[in-house]
Amino acid sequence: xxxxxxxxxxxxxxxxxxxxxxxxxxxxxxxxxxxxxxxxxxxxxxxxxxxxxxxxxxxxxxxxxxxxxxxxxxxxxxxxxxxxxxxxxxxxxxxxxxxxxxxxxxxxxxxxxxxxxxxxxxxxxxxxxxxxxxxxxxxxxxxxxxxxxxxxxxxxxxxxxxxxxxxxxxxxxxxxxxxxxxxxxxxxxxxxxxxxxxxxxxxxxxxxxxxxxxxxxxxxxxxxxxxxxxxxxxxxxxxxxxxxxxxxxxxxxxxxxxxxxxxxxxxxxxxxxxxxxxxxxxxxxxxxxxxxxxxxxxxxxxxxxxxxxxxxxxx
Numbered sequence: 179x180x181x182x183x184x185x186x187x188x189x190x191x192x193x194x195x196x197x198x199x200x201x202x203x204x205x206x207x208x209x210x211x212x213x214x215x216x217x218x219x220x221x222x223x224x225x226x227x228x229x230x231x232x233x234x235x236x237x238x239x240x241x242x243x244x245x246x247x248x249x250x251x252x253x254x255x256x257x258x259x260x261x262x263x264x265x266x267x268x269x270x271x272x273x274x275x276x277x278x279x280x281x282x283x284x285x286x287x288x289x290x291x292x293x294x295x296x297x298x299x300x301x302x303x304x305x306x307x308x309x310x311x312x313x314x315x316x317x318x319x320x321x322x323x324x325x326x327x328x329x330x331x332x333x334x335x336x337x338x339x340x341x342x343x344x345x346x347x348x349x350x351x352x353x354x355x356x357x358x359x360x361x362x363x364x365x366x367x368x369x370x371x372x373x374x375x376x377x378x379x380x381x382x383x384x385x386x387x388x389x390x391x392x393x394x395x396x397x398x399x400x401x402x403x404x405x406x407x408x409x410x411x412x413x414x415x416x417x418x419x420x421x422x423x424x425x426x427x428x429x430x431x432x433x434x435x436x437x438x439x440x441x442x443x444x445x446x447x448x449x450x451x452x453x454x455x456x457x458x459x460x461x462x463x464x465x466x467x468x469x470x471x472x473x474x475x476x477x478x479x480x481x482x483x484x485x486x487x488x489x490x491x492x493x
Contacts, residue, residue: 186260192440193259197406197413198222199444204451211455222409229402237395239300247295248396248403254288255410262338262418277336278326285371286319288411296392307392314370317473321367324480328360329422332487338422346426355490359483361423366476368419370469372412374454420446 202219209216237244258281289311296308330336332351333344345352368374373390393404420443421429428442 188437188440190256190259192443193410193413194256194406196440196443197409198226200413200416200447200451201409203444203448204454207448207451208455208458211459222405226402226406229397229405230399232398234399235397237299237301240395241298243291244295244298244395245400247291248400248407250291251288252403252407252410254284254291255407255414258284258414259410262414278330278338278341279323279336281338282319282323282326285322285411285415286315288407289315289319292392296394299395301395303394304392307390307394311392314469314473317470317477318367318370321363321473321477321480322371324477324484325360325364325367328356328480328483328487331484332356332360338418342422342426342429345422346429352426354487356483356487357423359479359486361419363476363479363483364419364423366472366479368415369454369457370473370476371415374458416447416450417443420450424450 199219199222202217202222205221206216206219262281293308293312293315296304296311299305326336329341329345332354333341335341335344345357351357393401396404425446428446429439
């Protein structure tokens with residue numbers, strides 16, 4: 179009992195602390211590939227501390243949803259960190275609360291809240307980001323649900339911890355076409371949901387604003403919660419990609435094992451970051467109106483992963 183609580187605490191603290199670190203490693207390595215010095219790896223922590231010190235400032239036209247959204251979104255991702263395999267392969271004490279489908283619904287709920295909050299802010303820029311996000315999410319969210327459904331029917335369970343164990347202990351399942359297609363579809367969704375090129379440009383460029391546009395009016399402590407939530411979302415999605423799809427191995431049990439899993443997760447993340455950077459540097463940026471085509475491809479792959487399993491089983 180005590181050991182389970184400690185393992186759960188390690189996982190939650192790991193998500194909160196490692197999420198900004200992963201973003202810092204990404205920014206630093208990306209700069210190195212562009213022959214730039216780049217920001218230090220710990221820069222996201224400095225930014226969060228800076229936001230936290232500032233007073234909370236809000237637009238006068240914003241309503242109640244706009245003001246509560248940062249707290250609601252942060253709470254959602256904090257809740258998800260209880261129930262998916264991040265640093266431990268065995269279920270936490272809260273894992274029975276949710277399954278893959280429930281986790282996908284929570285991710286979607288956070289996105290919907292940010293869209294409504296952006297519209298509630300009264301800002302034209304935020305409304306622009308909200309409209310684009312709503313348009314593209316119509317394909318992205320069903321893909322996420324279908325991918326989890328494909329993994330669930332393949333392993334016979336929708337519990338992420340049991341799924342991780344099933345795939346790790348069955349190499350034929352890992353190499354099956356169903357698993358490979360769902361892995362590719364999920365990776366494509368990961369690129370979209372985390373705002374990585376060649377899909378989206380971060381910053382204040384109107385032509386590339388999607389996620390940045392939705393939170394354009396936030397500042398101070400609200401921005402602290404928004405940024406931390408965005409990095410937690412990236413870390414949680416990436417952890418599912420790494421621990422369920424790409425590398426379901428090397429996760430350790432027990433409290434000591436949970437601590438040992440932290441450097442293992444960092445090593446996995448560095449590998450994933452290098453793949454993302456390679457894609458960014460190799461492909462030209464997709465134009466805004468082409469993002470729907472990109473998401474349609476990921477949606478099609480997720481459908482094929484389910485159909486292939488139904489028609490042909492694991493092979």
